[in-house]
Amino acid sequence: xxxxxxxxxxxxxxxxxxxxxxxxxxxxxxxxxxxxxxxxxxxxxxxxxxxxxxxxxxxxxxxxxxxxxxxxxxxxxxxxxxxxxxxxxxxxxxxxxxxxxxxxxxxxxxxxxxxxxxxxxxxxxxxxxxxxxxxxxxxxxxxxxxxxxxxxxxxxxxxxxxxxxxxxxxxxxxxxxxxxxxxxxxxxxxxxxxxxxxxxxxxxxxxxxxxxxxxxxxxxxxxxxxxxxxxxxxxxxxxxxxxxxxxxxxxxxxxxxxxxxxxxxxxxxxxxxxxxxxxxxxxxxxxxxxxxxxxxxxxxxxxxxxxxxxxxxxxxxxxxxxxxxxxxxxxxxxxxxxxxxxxxxxxxxxxxxxxxxxxxxxxxxxx
Amino acid sequence: xxxxxxxxxxxxxxxxxxxxxxxxxxxxxxxxxxxxxxxxxxxxxxxxxxxxxxxxxxxxxxxxxxxxxxxxxxxxxxxxxxxxxxxxxxxxxxxxxxxxxxxxxxxxxxxxxxxxxxxxxxxxxxxxxxxxxxxxxxxxxxxxxxxxxxxxxxxxxxxxxxxxxxxxxxxxxxxxxxxxxxxxxxxxxxxxxxxxxxxxxxxxxxxxxxxxxxxxxxxxxxxxxxxxxxxxxxxxxxxxxxxxxxxxxxxxxxxxxxxxxxxxxxxxxxxxxxxxxxxxxxxxxxxxxxxxxxxxxxxxxxxxxxxxxxxxxxxxxxxxxxxxxxxxxxxxxxxxxxxxxxxxxxxxxxxxxxxxxxxxxxxxxxx
DNA sequence: AGACTCCCCGGAAACGTTTACAGCGATCGG
DNA sequence: CCGATCGCTGTAAACGTTTCCGGGGAGTCT
Numbered sequence: 001x002x003x004x005x006x007x008x009x010x011x012x013x014x015x016x017x018x019x020x021x022x023x024x025x026x027x028x029x030x031x032x033x034x035x036x037x038x039x040x041x042x043x044x045x046x047x048x049x050x051x052x053x054x055x056x057x058x059x060x061x062x063x064x065x066x067x068x069x070x071x072x073x074x075x076x077x078x079x080x081x082x083x084x085x086x087x088x089x090x091x092x093x094x095x096x097x098x099x100x101x102x103x104x105x106x107x108x109x110x111x112x113x114x115x116x117x118x119x120x121x122x123x124x125x126x127x128x129x130x131x132x133x134x135x136x137x138x139x140x141x142x143x144x145x146x147x148x149x150x151x152x153x154x155x156x157x158x159x160x161x162x163x164x165x166x167x168x169x170x171x172x173x174x175x176x177x178x179x180x181x182x183x184x185x186x187x188x189x190x191x192x193x194x195x196x197x198x199x200x201x202x203x204x205x206x207x208x209x210x211x212x213x214x215x216x217x218x219x220x221x222x223x224x225x226x227x228x229x230x231x232x233x234x235x236x237x238x239x240x241x242x243x244x245x246x247x248x249x250x251x252x253x254x255x256x257x258x259x260x261x262x263x264x265x266x267x268x269x270x271x272x273x274x275x276x277x278x279x280x281x282x283x284x285x286x287x288x289x290x291x292x293x294x295x296x297x298x299x300x301x302x303x304x305x306x307x308x309x310x311x312x313x314x315x316x317x318x319x320x321x322x323x324x325x326x327x328x329x330x331x332x333x334x335x336x337x338x339x340x341x342x343x344x345x346x347x348x349x350x351x352x353x354x355x356x357x358x359x360x361x362x363x364x365x366x367x
Numbered sequence: 368x369x370x371x372x373x374x375x376x377x378x379x380x381x382x383x384x385x386x387x388x389x390x391x392x393x394x395x396x397x398x399x400x401x402x403x404x405x406x407x408x409x410x411x412x413x414x415x416x417x418x419x420x421x422x423x424x425x426x427x428x429x430x431x432x433x434x435x436x437x438x439x440x441x442x443x444x445x446x447x448x449x450x451x452x453x454x455x456x457x458x459x460x461x462x463x464x465x466x467x468x469x470x471x472x473x474x475x476x477x478x479x480x481x482x483x484x485x486x487x488x489x490x491x492x493x494x495x496x497x498x499x500x501x502x503x504x505x506x507x508x509x510x511x512x513x514x515x516x517x518x519x520x521x522x523x524x525x526x527x528x529x530x531x532x533x534x535x536x537x538x539x540x541x542x543x544x545x546x547x548x549x550x551x552x553x554x555x556x557x558x559x560x561x562x563x564x565x566x567x568x569x570x571x572x573x574x575x576x577x578x579x580x581x582x583x584x585x586x587x588x589x590x591x592x593x594x595x596x597x598x599x600x601x602x603x604x605x606x607x608x609x610x611x612x613x614x615x616x617x618x619x620x621x622x623x624x625x626x627x628x629x630x631x632x633x634x635x636x637x638x639x640x641x642x643x644x645x646x647x648x649x650x651x652x653x654x655x656x657x658x659x660x661x662x663x664x665x666x667x668x669x670x671x672x673x674x675x676x677x678x679x680x681x682x683x684x685x686x687x688x689x690x691x692x693x694x695x696x697x698x699x700x701x702x703x704x705x706x707x708x709x710x711x712x713x714x715x716x717x718x719x720x721x722x723x724x725x726x727x728x729x730x731x732x733x734x
Numbered sequence: 735a736g737a738c739t740c741c742c743c744g745g746a747a748a749c750g751t752t753t754a755c756a757g758c759g760a761t762c763g764g
Numbered sequence: 765c766c767g768a769t770c771g772c773t774g775t776a777a778a779c780g781t782t783t784c785c786g787g788g789g790a791g792t793c794t
Contacts, residue, residue, distance in 0.1 A: 027774090031753085040771080058491055061428060063750080065428045065750080125427060383782095395782085432748095432780080433781045434781085
């Protein structure tokens with residue numbers, strides 16, 4: 001018994017023991033040199049040479065076990081295909097990468113059980129922290145968030161007093177920006193295509209739409225409101241239903257994907273955008289600018305929210321004792337061709353050279 | 368000297384030692400029960416109870432160190448925003464998740480140095496395997512791939528004899544499908560908007576386009592070929608350049624993003640699609656169907672390629688001694704409105720009920 | 735009854751790294 | 765010339781888990 005330890009694992013892969021043996025020093029010295037801390041010139045030379053000869057690469061897992069951190073950060077969103085999350089992911093990835101960490105992404109499908117599973121799995125510490133953007137929130141959920149063993153930052157609305165790092169936006173105000181703008185360009189029958197009302201953003205946007213109309217003293221025709229899902233196909237179907245029973249002169253959509261679906265529905269039924277129906281999306285993703293006509297869209301600062309969430313998370317990882325913080329990003333409206341100030345003209349508006357200065361500009365935050 | 372080991376880490380988080388002590392058994396027994404292997408009914412009861420009481424959750428890192436696997440699989444693509452990679456990612460995620468693993472995504476930006484860094488980092492075994500879709504390939508690169516210490520599967524074209532698991536498609540043939548179809552519906556001046564020629568897909572598609580025309584005995588007018596980047600903005604700019612100097616009656620695009628850009632350019636300059644110019648994209652992503660008119664697109668089976676790549680990878684992880692395999696996915700053409708067999712009609716058809724009304728205004732596309 | 739099998743258990747090693755600690759020689763200051 | 769300091773080194777512990785191995789008890793077969 002008692003033989004110290006295999007110097008060469010059966011695997012053949014070099015470990016710090018291999019390097020140390022080859023350099024004729026102890027593993028402690030080898031490790032120190034490899035980490036650039038301490039060591040005499042001679043030792044440094046020998047260890048470096050030995051490491052290079054055997055092609056030594058430190059094992060990330062063993063290092064993690066020792067250092068109690070994995071260098072990974074998780075991001076959980078509903079759908080990694082939604083461009084709004086893509087933009088958020090890009091922003092987060094940039095911050096996270098600059099701290100030398102890597103990103104693990106999870107698609108939750110918006111299902112609470114999936115999110116709960118993820119939160120529970122956090123306990124086994126496979127990541128150093130997590131950014132999650134839940135679209136539905138329950139009490140269990142909230143409990144799991146505040147009781148999480150590793151830092152969690154929430155992107156999105158949350159119960160007001162939840163002691164969790166949180167970066168949110170004011171999507172009610174965002175909807176108001178859209179409504180105000182449409183009224184300002186003379187639209188009166190404004191429709192609304194929303195996502196599910198049992199989601200946090202869906203509920204907030206519905207409330208925002210109603211409040212905005214009420215503020216202007218306009219009575220809402222329920223026929224002008226339709227609900228689908230936060231996806232293209234569902235948005236298009238919802239728009240088709242709405243158009244079948246009502247004749248809006250403008251549509252606000254809770255999402256750019258829905259807006260693209262609505263655009264398709266409008267064009268496919270021979271309506272002109274914006275002459276017959278003005279259209280405004282939400283999230284201001286790349287998609288909005290790819291459409292023809294380019295879509296006006298309410299920016300909810302997804303990239304900015306992602307960036308800030310990542311920074312909050314990194315700070316909390318560095319100092320878990322920090323008090324919970326909350327940050328807010330203001331929405332703004334990007335006006336583009338789909339809601340250009342073209343007066344609703346009679347159908348055969350002959351002039352093909354009608355001037356419509358459709359260059360996008362941003363309207364201020366002030367309502 | 369002497370004292371065994373802290374039962375309760377200063378941290379306060381329960382370990383298997385905590386559970387074992389509380390249950391009055393050894394850590395070996397505790398571990399066995401927790402893994403569901405062995406243990407008498409009484410032991411099982413005690414350990415389960417103790418684990419529940421202290422809220423024990425096994426530490427994933429320690430487990431990884433012992434088992435020599437992390438349960439993570441990496442995916443490296445050029446741009447996580449490109450819908451083709453989103454679809455691929457979804458397919459991969461499904462397979463990977465069904466094996467109980469998780470996905471780590473990396474955006475390489477198509478830069479070889481980034482990819483090399485990733486490949487080198489593989490050596491520290493932070494993941495069990497990697498799927499990579501390089502758009503540029505060098506010899507160094509190839510060396511790093513074949514010499515990788517952990518399983519790697521490549522999605523995309525590769526040097527013919529590289530001993531690396533690889534799933535590819537025949538994009539030359541894909542381009543041919545598009546060209547054949549356009550010729551069949553009577554188009555003669557077929558343009559091509561490609562991505563960079565120094566990329567593998569760019570080169571293959573260029574060759575495919577030229578070969579397809581040659582096969583039909585058509586001489587290529589170089590004015591009808593334009594190169595940009597595999598992105599929306601670059602595609603749009605490239606299409607604008609092309610349209611400024613030539614008058615195609617059809618456009619093939621190397622990518623759906625490019626095709627969307629081209630569509631925008633066409634519509635913004637008052638051209639009708641497909642009446643004036645038929646349009647075909649490539650990759651057949653969701654985006655193609657979101658457009659109005661819906662875009663024909665050559666499917667290169669991105670989801671299928673992702674699925675197969677994931678399966679190859681899992682099999683190789685299970686048995687690293689497997690010989691390298693290569694799989695091929697056949698392209699197919701999805702014909703939609705943008706290349707419907709509408710004969711090129713004379714311009715002025717002022718029919719107000721024409722199904723695709725031209726938009727009477729121009730957008731900020733510099734001509 | 736004795737030998738054999740089977741099952742369960744606990745001690746201890748192992749995964750590969752970092753790091754606290756102590757020893758030791760050399761340098762330096764007094 | 766001696767003691768303190770400093771820089772370097774090696775031993776060993778620690779991170780938290782799984783698993784090999786040997787011991788022992790209960791049961792079974794001959």
